[in-house]
Amino acid sequence: MQHYVVLSRKYRPKVLDDLIGQDILARSLRSCLDTKKVPHAFLFHGIRGVGKTTTARILARCLCCTGVDGKTDVTSSPCGTCRSCIAMDKDQHMDVMEFDAASRTGVDDIREVIDAAQYMPVLGRYKIFIIDEVHMLSKSAFNALLKTLEEPPAHVKFIFATTEIHKIPETILSRCMTFQLSPVSATALSNYLVDVARKEGFILEQAAANTISEEAEGSVRDALSILEQATMLADNAHVITADTIVDLLGGASSGDIEALLELILDAKTTEALVKSEELMAKGADPFVIFKNLQGALYRGIVDKVGGKLAKYSLSNLLYLWQIFLKQTENMKNSAYPKYVLNAAIIILAHTASFPDIEKLMVKVRPEDETAAQQENAIAQDNSKRLINDVLNKFPGSVAREVE
Ligand SMILES: [Zn+2]
Numbered sequence: 001m002q003h004y005v006v007l008s009r010k011y012r013p014k015v016l017d018d019l020i021g022q023d024i025l026a027r028s029l030r031s032c033l034d035t036k037k038v039p040h041a042f043l044f045h046g047i048r049g050v051g052k053t054t055t056a057r058i059l060a061r062c063l064c065c066t067g068v069d070g071k072t073d074v075t076s077s078p079c080g081t082c083r084s085c086i087a088m089d090k091d092q093h094m095d096v097m098e099f100d101a102a103s104r105t106g107v108d109d110i111r112e113v114i115d116a117a118q119y120m121p122v123l124g125r126y127k128i129f130i131i132d133e134v135h136m137l138s139k140s141a142f143n144a145l146l147k148t149l150e151e152p153p154a155h156v157k158f159i160f161a162t163t164e165i166h167k168i169p170e171t172i173l174s175r176c177m178t179f180q181l182s183p184v185s186a187t188a189l190s191n192y193l194v195d196v197a198r199k200e201g202f203i204l205e206q207a208a209a210n211t212i213s214e215e216a217e218g219s220v221r222d223a224l225s226i227l228e229q230a231t232m233l234a235d236n237a238h239v240i241t242a243d244t245i246v247d248l249l250g251g252a253s254s255g256d257i258e259a260l261l262e263l264i265l266d267a268k269t270t271e272a273l274v275k276s277e278e279l280m281a282k283g284a285d286p287f288v289i290f291k292n293l294q295g296a297l298y299r300g301i302v303d304k305v306g307g308k309l310a311k312y313s314l315s316n317l318l319y320l321w322q323i324f325l326k327q328t329e330n331m332k333n334s335a336y337p338k339y340v341l342n343a344a345i346i347i348l349a350h351t352a353s354f355p356d357i358e359k360l361m362v363k364v365r366p367e368d369e370t371a372a373q374q375e376n377a378i379a380q381d382n383s384k385r386l387i388n389d390v391l392n393k394f395p396g397s398v399a400r401e402v403e
Pocket of ligand 1: 065078079082083085086
């Protein structure tokens with residue numbers, strides 16, 4: 001039986017050129033290696049899943065490669081054939097040590113690292129310590145580490161990785177060359193997923209790739225993990241459709257979400273509730289619907305100029321955004337997320353039916369005041385009618401009628 005390797009491991013980049021969506025980082029590292037200006041400590045920071053540990057391993061490979069002749073200096077393009085490169089590929093390099101600071105935070109744990117640093121490397125030219133989640137180290141552990149960082153042995157290199165750079169003491173930071181890994185752009189991630197799927201013998205539809213990238217929020221690891229699950233649900237023709245991904249993620253398609261948001265913004269409460277019930281009946285999770293609605297509104301606010309939501313007033317959209325934030329808390333605390341979702345839709349649609357705040361602010365002259373009052377009264381009447389209409393269609397979802 002063939003040994004199964006998860007996609008994120010199978011496609012883990014081995015050289016700087018293979019890093020996804022980290023062009024600036026790759027260029028800086030290449031220049032640092034090619035000019036042989038190699039610091040004692042590197043620090044990689046960025047959100048989870050963007051490739052910090054992967055980059056640390058690639059860097060270790062570059063620092064340790066001795067070339068086919070056994071004499072090559074540090075390089076930005078490791079040979080892949082020397083003993084050091086082969087040991088790296090097998091995760092068995094005796095001079096490269098990985099240490100997870102999240103599970104080993106104490107001063108005694110870090111002392112082990114410091115003690116090991118005293119010994120000379122066996123295979124490569126350096127002993128390399130990759131310390132993941134370095135921000136988790138205790139204060140005393142940082143102090144112990146600092147002593148070694150201040151006067152490191154010439155054969156030692158540290159590579160730190162963290163998601164929370166602000167938690168790292170300034171004294172440590174000032175001794176590291178710092179690199180930020182950016183979240184991988186949705187386009188780069190989508191293209192990469194289509195490519196990986198093809199290598200695995202699947203056709204990943206572009207819309208499906210986009211949905212995965214959106215869900216993964218810039219994390220390559222998360223994206224590959226979703227793709228991996230999707231390959232198990234693919235049809236006989238090995239095609240992965242957007243619908244497969246939507247079902248897998250317990251959500252609704254981006255088209256459905258945009259349609260629902262537009263019904264809310266147009267204050268079409270009844271239609272919006274019918275649509276949300278329909279999506280839930282198809283198996284969509286209320287949490288995911290809510291989260292996706294929020295994402296759609298966010299994107300609408302950000303690219304409002306010329307975007308799909310251009311016809312709505314920005315101040316109203318921002319006001320709805322506040323309501324979303326508030327309702328998110330309600331949803332988290334509720335045992336009935338379905339009801340919270342529908343109630344939130346009523347509130348949002350009701351708010352969207354208010355007259356444009358910007359226009360109201362212009363009406364300051366006395367003769368306009370009456371017009372404003374009339375407009376308000378009409379809006380209030382409309383919303384009462386809407387809510388009562390909704391209550392008739394969905395009895396039991398809200399306690400009593402609006403008078
Ligand atoms: Zn090599």
